[in-house]
Amino acid sequence: xxxxxxxxxxxxxxxxxxxxxxxxxxxxxxxxxxxxxxxxxxxxxxxxxxxxxxxxxxxxxxxxxxxxxxxxxxxxxxxxxxxxxxxxxxxxxxxxxxxxxxxxxxxxxxxxxxxxxxxxxxxxxxxxxxxxxxxxxxxxxxxxxxxxxxxxxxxxxxxxxxxxxxxxxxxxxxxxxxxxxxxxxxxxxxxxxxxxxxxxxxxxxxxxxxxxxxxxxxxxxxxxxxxxxxxxxxxxxxxxxxxxxxxxxxxxxxxxxxxxxxxxxxxxxxxxxxxxx
Amino acid sequence: xxxxxxxxxxxxxxxxxxxxxxxxxxxxxxxxxxxxxxxxxxxxxxxxxxxxxxxxxxxxxxxxxxxxxxxxxxxxxxxxxxxxxxxxxxxxxxxxxxxxxxxxxxxxxxxxxxxxxxxxxxxxxxxxxxxxxxxxxxxxxxxxxxxxxxxxxxxxxxxxxxx
Numbered sequence: 001x002x003x004x005x006x007x008x009x010x011x012x013x014x015x016x017x018x019x020x021x022x023x024x025x026x027x028x029x030x031x032x033x034x035x036x037x038x039x040x041x042x043x044x045x046x047x048x049x050x051x052x053x054x055x056x057x058x059x060x061x062x063x064x065x066x067x068x069x070x071x072x073x074x075x076x077x078x079x080x081x082x083x084x085x086x087x088x089x090x091x092x093x094x095x096x097x098x099x100x101x102x103x104x105x106x107x108x109x110x111x112x113x114x115x116x117x118x119x120x121x122x123x124x125x126x127x128x129x130x131x132x133x134x135x136x137x138x139x140x141x142x143x144x145x146x147x148x149x150x151x152x153x154x155x156x157x158x159x160x161x162x163x164x165x166x167x168x169x170x171x172x173x174x175x176x177x178x179x180x181x182x183x184x185x186x187x188x189x190x191x192x193x194x195x196x197x198x199x200x201x202x203x204x205x206x207x208x209x210x211x212x213x214x215x216x217x218x219x220x221x222x223x224x225x226x227x228x229x230x231x232x233x234x235x236x237x238x239x240x241x242x243x244x245x246x247x248x249x250x251x252x253x254x255x256x257x258x259x260x261x262x263x264x265x266x267x268x269x270x271x272x273x274x275x276x277x
Numbered sequence: 278x279x280x281x282x283x284x285x286x287x288x289x290x291x292x293x294x295x296x297x298x299x300x301x302x303x304x305x306x307x308x309x310x311x312x313x314x315x316x317x318x319x320x321x322x323x324x325x326x327x328x329x330x331x332x333x334x335x336x337x338x339x340x341x342x343x344x345x346x347x348x349x350x351x352x353x354x355x356x357x358x359x360x361x362x363x364x365x366x367x368x369x370x371x372x373x374x375x376x377x378x379x380x381x382x383x384x385x386x387x388x389x390x391x392x393x394x395x396x397x398x399x400x401x402x403x404x405x406x407x408x409x410x411x412x413x414x415x416x417x418x419x420x421x422x423x424x425x426x427x428x429x430x431x432x433x434x435x436x437x438x439x440x
Contacts, residue, residue, distance in 0.1 A: 006361075008325050009324045009325060009328070009358070009361045012324065012325045012328035012329060012357075013328055013354065013357075013358060015328070015329075015332065016328050016329075016331060016332040016335075016350055016353075016354060016357065017350065017351075017354070019332050019335075019336070019350060020332070020335060020346075020347045020349070020350020020351055020354075021347055021350070023336070023339055023346035023347050023349075023350060024345075024346060024347065027339065027340070027346050035336060035337060035339075035340035036340055038337075038340075039295075039337075039340055039341050042288075042292050043292075043295070043296060043341075121296065122295040122296045122299060122341065123295065123299025124299065124342060124343055124344070125291070125294045125295050125299060125311070125338055125341065125342060126338070126342050126343075126344045126348070126349070126390060127307065127386070127387050127390050127391075127414065128387075128390055128391060128394055128399065128401055129342070129343055129344045129394070129399075131342075131343035133295065133341060159343050160343060162340075167341070167342070167343045169343055173343075173399075174394075174399045174400045174401050174402070175394075175398060175399045175400065195400065197402060198401070199305055
């Protein structure tokens with residue numbers, strides 16, 4: 001094969017650079033019309049492939065740890081019984097809360113959310129970025145900024161949408177930040193900012209030095225800034241870092257949702273962050 | 278026209294990377310199938326084919342990624358350009374050379390992303406571990422390129438003269 005002249009290589013490199021640098025300008029037109037649709041067409045097939053492969057992989061891994069699974073089942077049954085009791089108690093508390101709010105004429109802080117169930121059909125291909133691709137897009141009413149949750153708590157928010165798919169930036173992405181507070185039964189409000197650290201890690205920063213903080217404390221969204229609704233579970237404190245020379249203490253947070261093994265998520269369609277413009 | 282035949286290949290690699298390999302990793306290192314495909318195309322078909330394929334691959338990935346689009350084009354550029362290194366300076370038939378090319382381009386890919394994302398406002402507080410992360414990613418992808426050596430050996434043109 002004859003190697004191409006240096007000029008051809010230079011032209012090809014220049015072409016690539018020009019296309020790349022101008023990508024934000026042409027992407028909204030070509031991307032939405034062609035490449036976005038291409039991904040919409042090929043990615044849903046993943047879900048079917050994953051559905052077929054998942055049980056096989058589950059059986060293979062389960063065979064090696066039957067005893068462990070048996071113990072886990074017993075623990076889960078006990079946990080289920082405890083949670084049923086807790087649920088009954090919480091229903092009572094909710095009903096009481098509702099009655100008191102009606103008496104005071106106050107608007108509920110978190111109105112009933114409308115959820116849209118979506119399957120995770122892909123993961124962010126680039127390094128350092130933590131995001132997933134779900135099989136619901138603008139044709140299902142999904143918009144950028146919508147909040148995404150899992151069964152146990154907050155997952156992230158929608159950052160890009162095409163007709164049939166959406167990209168959800170996870171809580172653990174280094175560009176993600178959520179105003180949070182420590183959930184306590186006492187009236188004391190401990191607040192901070194939960195930021196992503198990549199590779200599945202979360203840290204809560206800007207917690208005042210004097211605030212009591214313990215391993216196992218539950219962390220929920222504070223609702224400040226109104227980017228996320230108030231009271232969504234983020235995770236629990238796994239480690240506290242306290243240095244006398246620092247003005248703030250910080251805590252490592254274990255996410256409530258296993259973000260590395262997401263299969264389904266719920267998109268909250270009736271909560272939108274306020275526009276700042 | 279040869280590059281057109283490679284488009285389904287890059288599409289398949291992109292699909293596999295997004296849908297299948299996204300959750301696969303070893304100590305933070307992840308397989309970069311699209312990059313390796315572009316590198317293989319560049320070594321087999323020359324730098325122009327590598328660059329054009331890289332541009333198509335980047336457009337594909339930018340459409341599905343949450344990262345800024347231009348980063349993908351910049352990050353695939355070194356892999357596309359690899360074959361422009363004069364034949365005398367680089368023996369493409371040598372497996373060690375191909376493995377080190379994959380290692381080098383994977384490290385460059387990550388480095389471009391790191392700098393680009395930092396410039397775009399991502400708080401990448403991993404500076405102390407950055408070197409180790411890049412090296413791991415490079416070694417991982419270098420080893421993944423080993424099966425491709427056989428392909429390059431079979432398909433690459435014998436002793437082409439670089440003009």
